[in-house]
Amino acid sequence: MGVYQLIYQSVRTVDLDAKALRGIAAESAVRNAAKGITGVLLMQGDSILQVLEGPEDAVRSVYDTIAQDRRHHGCVILFARQTGRRSFDSWTMGFCEVDEDGVDHFRMTISALRARQMQVSKTTRKLAS
Numbered sequence: 001m002g003v004y005q006l007i008y009q010s011v012r013t014v015d016l017d018a019k020a021l022r023g024i025a026a027e028s029a030v031r032n033a034a035k036g037i038t039g040v041l042l043m044q045g046d047s048i049l050q051v052l053e054g055p056e057d058a059v060r061s062v063y064d065t066i067a068q069d070r071r072h073h074g075c076v077i078l079f080a081r082q083t084g085r086r087s088f089d090s091w092t093m094g095f096c097e098v099d100e101d102g103v104d105h106f107r108m109t110i111s112a113l114r115a116r117q118m119q120v121s122k123t124t125r126k127l128a129s
């Protein structure tokens with residue numbers, strides 16, 4: 001069976017610091033495990049990037065809940081597609097704070113995902129027209 005992968009970006013509120021996010025990731029791991037969802041939660045400065053993967057219905061529904069969570073805002077889906085396999089199959093929700101060394105890579109990942117998403121929507125539009 002295929003795996004649905006959804007990656008979004010958001011902006012954290014001031015109260016949602018690394019400690020609080022680590023707590024969310026730990027709580028989420030339990031809930032996600034029950035739904036067959038795996039992924040990773042990254043924080044860099046004010047930015048959050050989360051990868052959710054698993055059965056499409058479960059991923060979409062957990063994303064809808066997350067997007068309404070007031071502890072962050074400005075959720076933008078960077079990437080959403082069916083894939084052959086999971087990228088984080090041993091993490092029901094890993095957490096990682098990106099340090100100085102990883103900042104460039106974090107930014108590059110976001111712009112690469114944006115570019116790919118634009119490509120995907122271009123192709124989708126073409127198919128629909």
Ligand SMILES: Cc1cc2nc3c(=O)[nH]c(=O)nc-3n(C[C@H](O)[C@H](O)[C@H](O)COP(=O)(O)O)c2cc1C
Pocket residue numbers: 024028029031032041048050062065066067069071072093
């Ligand atoms: C940045 C961020 C990431 C989150 N990731 C998850 C997640 O992967 N899985 C999850 O169940 N809840 C996650 N949550 C928490 C949900 O928004 C929500 O509080 C939780 O699922 C409980 O929802 P409920 O009160 O409707 O049961 C996350 C919240 C934030 C702010």
